[in-house]
Amino acid sequence: MTVFIDTSGTPDIAFGDLFTATGSDSGLGEVNVPTDSTVFQVTYIETAGAPATADRINQLVNTDFGVPIVISALNDGTDPITGIDLTTVAGETYVDSSSGTSIVRVVYDSSQCLGSGFFAFDVNGKQISFPGPVILYHELSHALRAATGTTQTNDEIPAETDENVLRSQEGLCLRDVNNHGGGCGAGDTCGGTVNGCFIVSATTGSAESEEVQRLRALREMVAGATRLGATLIDRIYDEYYQFSPAIAGRLGQDALARQAVLLVAVRPLLAWYTLAGILAFDGEGYGATQAMRDLERVCPRYLGRTSVAGVLAGLRAGQPLPPRMPPLLQSFAEDVRKAATLPHAGWAILDPLARAWGAAGGRRDIRAEVAQWLADAPLDKLAAPADAMLDGELSALAGLFDFHPESRRVLGARLTRAWPQAISALARHGFI
Ligand SMILES: [Zn+2]
Known part of the structure; x- marks a missing residue:
């Protein structure tokens, strides 16, 4: 009984981010807690061959630290307990003793700074993306040391070192472990993706x-x-x-x-x-x-x-x-x-x-x-391509319907209504 997900906020996203951190291992699950409707309990039976980050999740879920770890993925920006605006820090981990017993709380912003994204820095000072699963995995690194009483003076270095393990698994840019800076805005993904299937x-x-x-x-x-x-x-x-x-x-x-x-x-x-x-x-x-x-x-x-x-x-x-x-x-x-x-x-x-x-x-x-x-x-429902790209885009799109040209005009009828400024280009490429 160690890792729980707060049912307020966005528990589905928290679970999804945790799932990504296991390398999408189907051994991860969640169950209701009969005595407490404010949390789900996370369960995990690690599948052989799961990546290194899965070992960490396994350790967290299946060790009794004597203190529960509760993950809250919030999309309204503010932690109700600390009052900290999460869009300024992305995530935080702390020991909450307000109920009389200690809880290690991992709280992070699942809105990705209300949709603008979070960034951190690589060793060249380039802005790199800081997606939800990486934020959560970073915070869980702090949580492991908070639960075992081994928090270090500069706990960011081990957290960012751990974070890089997940980053490298997902093909994302690696973070400079000596630079804790970051903020709201776009960052390079280095071609990686964390939105799994x-x-x-x-x-x-x-x-x-x-x-x-x-x-x-x-x-x-x-x-x-x-x-x-x-x-x-x-x-x-x-x-x-x-x-x-x-x-x-x-x-x-x-x-x-x-x-x-x-x-x-x-x-x-x-x-x-x-x-x-x-x-x-x-x-x-x-x-x-x-x-x-x-x-x-x-x-x-x-x-x-x-x-x-x-x-x-x-x-x-x-x-x-x-x-x-x-x-x-x-x-x-x-x-x-x-x-x-x-x-x-x-x-x-x-x-x-x-x-x-x-x-x-x-x-x-x-x-x-x-x-x-x-x-x-x-x-x-998408914006029309910019003028400079319009012909290239419509030509490539038109080609996809060569096997059934009548259908091209069905799509063309909707595009004509949505993109009236593109009518002549739509006609040029056989959509009208
Ligand atoms: Zn940190």
Whole structure:
């Protein structure tokens, strides 16, 4: 009984950041505390081969220090106990004895300075990004020494040294351990990413599984093709981050649910994205035929294609799940419903899932389904590309619809309304 997450603030983000620090190890979970509704208790059974930072989380979660460690991820900027504005410090760790017994409190700003980001410095004095999982891992380094009575005179040096272990695992820039400076604003990421594919990692059991790597490669291909695609992916991840850590956390405790989500959601989605990527980037041919067969294979008839499609369509429409679903899947319904209301995540995840299961039922043309889905991409919610980039962006975007040109005009109709200043360029590239 050592590490807890405060249920006020943003516990899902705290869990997600902790999950990242374990290298997306599905052995991490959380359970209610029957006697105390203000916290969740973190549980962790470390999977063999998990990275070095996972060993630290394992040590914290599974050692009895005689004092609990409570993590609060707050997005309103101020710690109610110390009154410190977290946007000025990113995070803080201290021993709170106000209740009569000691608690090591780790409090950090999950809003990333209300969306502007936090930065620290590398050894060349360059501003580098300081994302949530790194802030939390840094504070947990202080917490370990606070819980064991080994806090050092300058405790920042060991905290920043530990922080760099997570940074290097995630491909982020390394911090100057002798420079505790930083502030609100953008910083270089050195090409690293900490927004993991939580659910895929949880169901496949590893942040480096074949499925996670395929998804990452597809994401890089789309982001590399157009600035619009890269921005869209950022928005999708921002939304995905709002509901996926909670799902991944529950999956961590239940092998049957992991298997169910892998079969019903992860594999069909991956097959769908792969098919869409091949059609959009390579056009029709042997690869596309193979990808269509794969989609048929991962949406097998024995799982009941039309009923899966029906449940998904119902969730998208806000209807309750059928009563005989297992309770654990029922417990996902709220998260799925939340996802359905998010414009980018709804399009990127629920929409293709319903289409994949519906199309695999055999009554619809899969190629046309993929084209309609691409044409529904919420690009019209993004700002139009700057003039200097407009032609290049629209030309690359238009090329993605060569396998089904009618759909290009469906998207074109929405872009025309959203970007009236770009009408002539849209016409030049076949969107009108
Ligand atoms: Zn510190």
